[in-house]
Amino acid sequence: MLEGEHVVLAPLRTEDAPALFAWINDRDLAVLNARYRPVHEPDHVAWFEDVRSRGDVVIFGIRRHADDRLIGSCQLLAIDPVHRTAELQIRIADVGDRGQGHGTEAVRLLLRHAFADLDLRRVQLSVFADNAPAIRCYEKAGFLREGLLRQAVHVDGSARDVVVMGVLNGEETRAAP
Helix, strand or coil, rough: EEECHHHHEEECCHHHHHHHHHHHHHHHHHHHCCCCCCCCHHHHHHHHHCCCCCCEEEEEEEEEECCCCCEEEEEEEEEEEECCCEEEEECCCCCHHCCCCHHHHHHHHHHHHHHHHCCCCEEEEEEEECCCCHHHHHCCCCCCCEEEEEEEEECCEEEEEEEEEEEECCCCHCCCC
16 A cells, blocks of 8 residues: 555455446546547456456555545556566546546655656656646656657547656656645
8 A cells, every 4th residue: 555645545446346347438537548438347347357466567546545435546557577667547537536636646656656666767658648637747746748649549530649758766756746
């Protein structure tokens, strides 16, 4: 468990599966970072069991410290122990929980785990170029913009640019408060 001031990153619980299933099938939430495609329950159950046991993925539920309510999830995936790299993904599910600093705190906790506990050298991510709140969150956690993939994805009938961001071990400590 990784504790912050307002959120805790904790292993996903079996009782979290219904919330995760609802979130992956929430069209408005899904299109913030991918194209929408419905996920059927048997596929979700298989994913939920698989992701918690894989060696190249670390996934946490994001819970509010005050009431232990699950508000999102975050993960390091494609963990490469040779190159000491990983990719970061995060989701804050409810609109009311966004913009409260929970995402930034969760990203900082996850980076601390990546660098201090997993001995990674680099963490990267991809984010839609028009997702300004997410980009601000990542920058506050120490990520730098490293590139722009023009018209890299097709979501909701239009081509969208993708920003590639990365942070190296030690850079996250220089991030803005």
